Amino acid sequence: MNTIPAFGLGTFRLKDQQVIDSVANGLELGYRHIDTAQIYGNEAEVGKAIAVGKVARQDLFVTTKIWTDNLSRDKLIPSLKESLSKLQMEQVDLTLIHWPAPNDSIAVATYMETLAEAKAQGLTKLIGVSNFTIAHLKQAIAAVGAAEIATLQIEIHPFLQNRKVVEFARSQGIHLTAYMPLAYGKVMTDPTIVEIAGAHQANPAQIALAWSLQQGFATIPSSTKRANLESNLAAKNIRLSDAEMRVIAALDRGERLANPGFAPQWD
Template identity: 55%
Template sequence: MNHPMPHLGFGTFRLEGQTAFDSVTLALNAGYRHIDTAQIYGNEQAVGDAIQSSGIAREDIFLTTKVWTDNFSRELFIPSVQESLRQLGMADIDLLLIHWPLKNQEVDMADYLASLKQAQDLGLTRQIGISNFTMAHMEQAVQILGKDVLLTNQIEVHPYLQNRQVTEYCRALGMRVTGYMPFAYGAVLQDPVIQAIAEKHQATAAQVVLAWMRQQGFVTIPSSTKQANIESNLDADRLTLDETDLAAIAALDRGHRVANPDFAPAWD
């Protein structure tokens, strides 16, 4: 049975070992039920250990991992997912993503998407999706797999990079947008506009950003190692921004991209 992806998740990028275990434990204790990891993060075992130690029923947690580009060949793809499940200590996960589209086409997209679908058909994952796909990549993916097969495209979204073209295209194709780096490594939290809105609502700057993400219909996956931040981020659900706030945040878009490695695609 597929259960819905909670709009606020807990991201684990850059969290390793004991830090990853402790942070996921804090998040689960605070009430998060959506955890996001990836093969390349090197923390699947710590994440899995934290989930199992929490005493929370597996069915109550929405768990995502992502297949790294080195594992896209037909020979490596499914074994890599099985290894992820072994590390996580899970029989299956809720969502499996292609982490990045291949820039060099070493493996054809039709091949690695076929492997992604195979992982779902084998029961290794309940739902499948993509990450960091441009509009051209999404169009190609839907041609390969059909519409309504991919749950989400996980892309960088925050007030400084609102990615409107791509997010609208996702929705046109029936995909949810999962926005990562919602705070742009903290840059957005220092913004005077965000801080003024926070003051107006007696909220934190992070809560303003997370409320904005929610009201735009995005799923988002902030990470933190601090209990106070983990708990207050969850409280963003109590905050509703008004039209004036939303218009002020809409004006902050400046194409400021944080995640842009050399293997990234040519962004829209």
């Protein structure tokens, strides 16, 4: 696959048998986009679930991400080869730089050019970035060109809509992937989202996901429960009205959940 499927399965925080079951259930239910990362410590388990699953590799879209320890020119490609070995794959569909180098200790151009080289070697079909600010995105564009950046994956949910970065990425023609679209489940108890869910005979998670999909984002919720994996998929069939979209847009309160100590200065 060369296009990023709009609906994917995130695997952050899932370990061991839990992630094997989540991916196996996801594949059975119809998920075709699986998102992992070096730092998740579950690439081998994700690879195992895919290997024993009944979905052909060419029908899947698999993403992994290069951790900050591996951003130097001499480490990036060997680390990606190690990820491929764990995943039991010759190539992933998309490789992202997971975070900019802490304190910009390595230039963006260094790791973007090396990632482009990994693509040229056939280790990954597409390349992209994650958790980049506008400043980092500008440097990445200068290094490899906007057309080479398949997606920017950032935290987007009703309570953190990241509008400045979204608008800049769109102005450059860069696609967006929304991670943590359910805000660790906080959408489930928000009165506004609960009310809209009632009107659609849906659950709040489905409404939050529909809101994300309707804006053209790829969205990658995760779940360990088969029932939730299945109900999340049904969000694709929900169409929110313009009024409902506006009401959810008004919930933005800048509530960032992924903000480690090495995070960049956010826009």
